[in-house]
Amino acid sequence: MGDYELICLDDGSVVEERYTLSCGTPGHSGLLRTRYASKTLDVKPHGGVFKFHDWLPVRSVIPTESAPVAFRSEGLSKELGLRNLTVAFTGYYPERGAKVKSCTFKEMEALPTYARLADCGGGTIVVASAGNTARAFAQIASETGNRCVIVVPRSAEDRISVTEDNGNAKLLAVDGDYFDAIRTADRIVALGGYVSEGGARNVARRDGMGTVMLEGALSMGRVPDRYFQAVGSGTGGISAWEASMRLIGDGRYGDRLPKLHLAQNAPFTPMAKAWNAGRRTISDEDLGDPARDIPQVYADVLTNRKPPYSMAGGVFDAMTACGGSFLEVTNDEARSAEKLWMSIENARPDPAASVALASLMKSVEDGSVSADEHILLNMTGGGLDRAREELSMVTVRPSARISPDIAEDELRGVLDA
Ligand SMILES: *Cc1c(COP(=O)(O)O)cnc(C)c1O
Secondary structure, three states: OOOEEEEEOOOOOEEOOOOOOOOOOOOOOOOEEEEEOOOOOOOOOOOHHHHHHHHOOOOOOOOOOOOOEEEOOHHHHHHHOOOEEEEEEOOEEHHHOEEOOOOEOHHHHHHHHHHHHHHOOOOEEEEEOOOHHHHHHHHHHHHOOOOEEEEEEHHHOOOOEEOOOOOOEEEEEEOOOHHHHHHHHHHHHHOOOEEEOOHHHOHHHHHHHOHHHHHHHHHHOOOOOEEEEEOOOOHHHHHHHHHHHHHHHHOOOOOOOOEEEEEEEOOOOHHHHHHHOOOOOOOHHHHOOHHHHHHHOOOHHHOOOOOOOOOOOOHHHHHHHHOEEEEEEOHHHHHHHHHHHHOOOOOOEOHHHHHHHHHHHHHHHOOOOOOOOEEEEEEOEEOHHHHHHHOOOEEOOOOEEEOOOOOHHHHHHHHHO
16 A cells, blocks of 8 residues: 555554454454554645645545634633643634634544545445434535435534535435434445445544644644543543554653543543443443433534544553543533633533533543643633524435435445435
8 A cells, every 4th residue: 555554453464444443353342543654644635634645544635615614712721720721623613724624523523434435436425323423524525526315304404504505415314213214324334335434443534533632732832731622432541542653663752651631521531430440341330320311411423322432542551551531520520611612712512612611621620631741631622603604504314315224225325316
């Protein structure tokens, strides 16, 4: 492949790149990781996130302005009593130079994913979600020649908005719940020509998310002492660890990994519970009662039931390598963090970003962070209300409403229409 290789984290072997999501060796469940030929970070003159082309698993480049920004917020630093706080923001906040139209760091995953897939021969991405992931993949499809199929339950069919609804993102609404949407997405992938985006197993998603750490380190001139992020799958935590290892390998950004401070939104906090109990596997006790607890959390993007926690290279390994803490944040704590942010900055945070800020506030209050430490706060999303208005975003209309039991030839017909 030339510029990078895929390494199996179970045995270190090199795996062939065909948009490969797992090594395929029986008994191996670990993640693959990219090993880049370039050991130093040379920022390229490409637009948006592709300036980090050296450390993205892509050859092609998609024209975009979309990238994380990093800045020092005088107001927030003062309020928290932190002298070296850097905020990374991925969303729509033009005054700070942030022009991510789908308004979350999921767009940093979508862009390299489309490029990687094109490099590997192409295909149409299928996403079963009505949340930030779906919006990111739909937005980039609407801006570029790429295509995707988004499968949602009917109850969520009006949740995907883009700057231009030109048919590149096809929305299928399934009569049923999320489980039916996921099952339908799997059936579409099985038809051939359609590709699952791959979640945490997709190195393009992880290295795309890792650009937040890269941008932060460029801005700070070093790897931070501590990294704060709210997590549902924890993929962003894994990505921050991997990006930090690459930065350390570069030699110009220090030689110590950042402590990871990951946060979940109570009452649904399975990874926080498992980590704090010292468990590599999430137990039933850690999961609690998802049907009862998930509807109660403020930041519903943080409610992943099957996060990549246990496998080689997963969240447990990231936390073990970096150290840090796994906090539980209540809805009230998240809302008061949001209030504080809104009194200082001019882009409403995604609820998940408010959870991250709340976790930093808690860590300052309990003394686990000191005033001089170099801290990177990942505000993973924000500005959606402004983007919808200022960019006149439109809601993607479903191209079909289908039964989860739709026959295969009919399903093909709907997709080809
Ligand atoms: C998905 C998401 C997260 C959580 O990301 P992980 O995959 O758990 O790292 C946090 N914030 C926002 C805005 C998100 O969309």
